[in-house]
Amino acid sequence: MNLTLARHTFQRGETRLSSVLLLLLILAISWLLWSGLYKPLVMSLGVLSCLLSIYLAHRMGFFRNNTNLLRLMPRLPGYWLWLLREIIISSLDVAKLILKPSMPISPTVVVLEAEAKTDMELSHSWQLHYPVSGNRHVRFIQGESIDSLPDQ
Amino acid sequence: MIDFALDILSWILLVLGGACVLIGGIGGLRLPNFYTRIHAASLTDTMATILIFVGMILQAGLSLAAIKLFAIMLFLLLTGLNGYLCVGQCRAIIRSQARRWKC
Amino acid sequence: MYIIVSIAILVTMVLALVRALKGSSVYDRVLAVNVFGTKTVLLLSVIAFLYGRPDFLDLALAYALINMVGILAVLNFFQNRSRRKSDSEAEDD
Numbered sequence: 381m382n383l384t385l386a387r388h389t390f391q392r393g394e395t396r397l398s399s400v401l402l403l404l405l406i407l408a409i410s411w412l413l414w415s416g417l418y419k420p421l422v423m424s425l426g427v428l429s430c431l432l433s434i435y436l437a438h439r440m441g442f443f444r445n446n447t448n449l450l451r452l453m454p455r456l457p458g459y460w461l462w463l464l465r466e467i468i469i470s471s472l473d474v475a476k477l478i479l480k481p482s483m484p485i486s487p488t489v490v491v492l493e494a495e496a497k498t499d500m501e502l503s504h505s506w507q508l509h510y511p512v513s514g515n516r517h518v519r520f521i522q523g524e525s526i527d528s529l530p531d532q
Numbered sequence: 533m534i535d536f537a538l539d540i541l542s543w544i545l546l547v548l549g550g551a552c553v554l555i556g557g558i559g560g561l562r563l564p565n566f567y568t569r570i571h572a573a574s575l576t577d578t579m580a581t582i583l584i585f586v587g588m589i590l591q592a593g594l595s596l597a598a599i600k601l602f603a604i605m606l607f608l609l610l611t612g613l614n615g616y617l618c619v620g621q622c623r624a625i626i627r628s629q630a631r632r633w634k635c
Numbered sequence: 636m637y638i639i640v641s642i643a644i645l646v647t648m649v650l651a652l653v654r655a656l657k658g659s660s661v662y663d664r665v666l667a668v669n670v671f672g673t674k675t676v677l678l679l680s681v682i683a684f685l686y687g688r689p690d691f692l693d694l695a696l697a698y699a700l701i702n703m704v705g706i707l708a709v710l711n712f713f714q715n716r717s718r719r720k721s722d723s724e725a726e727d728d
Contacts (some may be wrong), residue, residue, distance in 0.1 A: 413599060414693070464582070471552065471579035472569050478559035545665045550643035553674070557647030557678060560654050560670060566662055569654075573670045577648065585638060589686055600692045604680060604699060611703035612673040619669065620684050624660045 400434060407433055542590035548581030552576060566623065570616050577612045581605060637685040637703035644678045665709055 411426040477483070556576025563569050585605040592598040648671055655667035677698045683691030 410603075413596065416596070466576045467582070471575050473558070474575045475552070475555050478555055478562060478572060478575075483562065483564075536655075546636060546640050550640040552645045553640075553677070554643045556670075557650035558641060560667065561650050566660065566666070569663065569666060573666055576670065577673055579671070584681065588680065591684065597689050597692060600696070601680065604676065604692065604696050607699045608673060608676055611699055612669070615669045615673075615703055615706045616666065618707060618710055619662055619666050622714055623660075632716065 400438075403437065404430060404434055538590050542587040545583050545587035545590070549587060550581045551572060552580035552583060566624050567620065570620055574613060576607065577616070581608050581612070637681055641678060641681045644674050648674050648678070652706065653670060661713060665706065665713075669702070669706050670707075672698070672706070676702070 407430040408426070411430060415422055415426060538575025553576050553612055556572050559575065560569050582605065585601055585608075588596045589601050592601060651667045651670040651674065654718045655664045655671070658664040658667060680689050681697035681700060683689055683695070
């Protein structure tokens, strides 16, 4: 995990008003859905907390790299479906292995080189896909290294 | 008729999710070392979470509770798996540092 | 039917506690605690349906977020501690 690389990609680009407004909209909608109370006090507290969150996100450099977040959104469900299939396959494998009394595994750690071709891909894989692809990374080790290694 | 089928489906999903949770817990005890235990833990965390929450969403129907359940499922999938990944990588980083300093 | 699921989750929480007490390294323990935390979230949401109290879902959501932050804080502590330790060892050499 190369943290210095991530910091460089985080600090690049300009803050866009549209992404700020998009985040504000998402935060406001989720606040309204969660609170369910429409009194003036609660609403003003909600507005305050949304603005505070946006300020904190701005300080973290959140807005400086997700210039194409909207364009990638439509491809997310397909990715999730693919991910779901992989999760099911690997879960079945692991469940079978755990339930076998003889436990036929020979654990090994395999180093995999992951590469992102462009900056945008890298920053997106850090910000948006990283949590999920981190899962896929673990899954990949789970699916490949345990099963495909010869039993000893 | 459709309600009945949805009920049956959600019960099946819930029971399968409970079985996944149990298998993951047993695996956490049985598997021999740390990295293999991560696999058992992530089994309970992805498959069982998805199964149980989808089952409960089917039970909840179209309501605020379903949206909340979906959001909790999303958060749980992101945060829980990231937690496992961080534990694993923290261990790997510290081990490599120790090796570098020792050698 | 929710009772079956919640019993399965409770049994798994006990197994995770056993692993946390038995764990051979710090990371096994942290892993077991993480499993325990995520199972708590699952249990809270199942209980919300078992007793028909949707308020529990909010608690589950808050717990899911707090759990993640707690695990990261513990890991950060261990990493800094080991770095300090290896630094002081290097100075001794």
